[in-house]
Amino acid sequence: MVQRPLGNHHDGPDTLLVTPDTKQTGPVAAETENLQEVIKRARFVLFDFDGPICRLFAGHSAETVAKDLVEWLERQGLRGLLTEEERVHPDPMAVLYAVNRRHPHSDLVVELEERLTQQELKAVPSAWPTEFADPLIRTWSAVGARLAVATNNSPRTAATYLESRGLAGCFAPNIYGRTQELNHLKPDPHCLSRALNAMGAAPQSALMIGDAPSDYQAAEQAGVPFLGYARNGDKEKQLRDAGAEDVVSSMEPVLRVVRSQV
Numbered sequence: 459m460v461q462r463p464l465g466n467h468h469d470g471p472d473t474l475l476v477t478p479d480t481k482q483t484g485p486v487a488a489e490t491e492n493l494q495e496v497i498k499r500a501r502f503v504l505f506d507f508d509g510p511i512c513r514l515f516a517g518h519s520a521e522t523v524a525k526d527l528v529e530w531l532e533r534q535g536l537r538g539l540l541t542e543e544e545r546v547h548p549d550p551m552a553v554l555y556a557v558n559r560r561h562p563h564s565d566l567v568v569e570l571e572e573r574l575t576q577q578e579l580k581a582v583p584s585a586w587p588t589e590f591a592d593p594l595i596r597t598w599s600a601v602g603a604r605l606a607v608a609t610n611n612s613p614r615t616a617a618t619y620l621e622s623r624g625l626a627g628c629f630a631p632n633i634y635g636r637t638q639e640l641n642h643l644k645p646d647p648h649c650l651s652r653a654l655n656a657m658g659a660a661p662q663s664a665l666m667i668g669d670a671p672s673d674y675q676a677a678e679q680a681g682v683p684f685l686g687y688a689r690n691g692d693k694e695k696q697l698r699d700a701g702a703e704d705v706v707s708s709m710e711p712v713l714r715v716v717r718s719q720v
Contacts, residue, residue, distance in 0.1 A: 490711075496683055496704055497715045500665035503598055504653050504677075506644075507609035507616045507635070509669030510687045510709070511591050514611065514619070517584025521548040523577040528553060530573060536566075550574055551610065551643075558640045568638050575636075578615040585619060588687075590709035592623060597716050599628040606632035606653035608666065608676075610643045632656055644668075645675035650682060667712075669693055671700035685712070 508514040515523070528545050531537065531553075537545075544556045554574055558567050599605055605628050607616045613635035620626045620633070634649040634656075642648035654661060661681035666673060669687045674697060677684040686705035688694035697705050706712060 493685075493704055493706070493711065494715050496665060496685060497712060498719065500603060500663070500683070502604045502606070502654070502657050502659040502664040504606050504608045504650055504664060504666045504682065505595075506666075506668035506670070506673050507607050507611050507619075509689070510588060510667045511595070511607075511616075512588055512619060513586040513689075514578065514581050514615070516586035518577075518581035520550060523574070523581075524548055524550040524553055526550075526577060527570060527573060531557070531570070534566075550577070554640065562641075563638075567640065571636065571638055571640070575612040575614060578612055579618060582615060582619045582622060587623065588689075588709060590713050592625065594709050594713045594716060595625050595628050597713060597720070601716060601719050604632070604657050604659070605629050606657060607634060608644075608649040608653050609633075609635045610649075610672070612636050643672075644670075645672040645679070647676045647680035650676055650680040654680065654682070669697070671696055671702075674700045674702045 505511055524547055527550055528540065531539060539560055540553065540556055544552060547553065551574075554567070554570055557570055561567060595605065607613070607620075607629055609616055613633045616633050616635055617626065620629060632653055634652045636643060644650075650666060653659075654664060662683070664682045665685055666677035666680075666682045667685045667687055668674060668677070669689070670693075674684050674686065678701070684702055684704070686694075686697040686702040687709065688697055688705050688707050690707075694705055694707065
């Protein structure tokens with residue numbers, strides 16, 4: 459059973475899109491077989507962080523973080539840098555992207571990125587572990603797969619969270635995330651390529667697990683097979699519309715396949 463921080467609201471159990479050990483026929487059975495093949499073929503596994511491993515802003519609202527960044531810019535007398543839509547956007551990354559578009563490689567971007575990193579680090583203690591993610595990571599590592607994180611979050615944030623869950627040893631030192639070169643963020647495949655190079659992995663021997671179209675697009679560009687994780691119908695639709703074929707709504711069927719390799 460995955461431990462969860464106390465005092466946070468959970469939006470209910472995940473439902474499975476793929477259930478390998480139930481009786482299936484037709485397209486569902488074919489999808490299950492394909493899932494098993496995709497997982498068993500992977501010798502190197504690249505995890506996106508916020509989504510497949512945890513919900514970083516479950517107890518520390520991303521909208522609040524975005525508002526904090528906007529208010530900081532306003533205190534610097536830079537309100538005019540953002541459009542009205544950008545000022546009320548619920549995603550803090552949208553604020554960072556907007557400033558970077560207007561002042562690329564500037565000290566302002568460096569300072570804003572560090573502010574976002576500090577907010578992410580504050581969110582770590584109240585982050586929700588994704589169900590089945592902890593045992594999946596431990597099991598996959600135990601059966602000999604090499605694991606890495608490839609994320610648009612700060613690598614410091616991912617490392618701090620993994621350390622808090624006792625999972626850092628499953629990934630170390632392969633944690634690749636946001637730098638001040640924001641053009642390298644997914645859908646650019648930069649962090650995936652860094653992980654593959656560090657591990658000496660051929661793209662086709664790896665598997666990227668992500669929950670956003672940008673994860674899928676980065677995997678496509680890097681030549682890495684992709685497994686989508688969708689915790690709700692909207693996420694699933696976004697991934698399917700982007701072109702992802704293999705999508706699960708829980709890590710449980712993935713864990714079952716990995717355990718079958720023990």
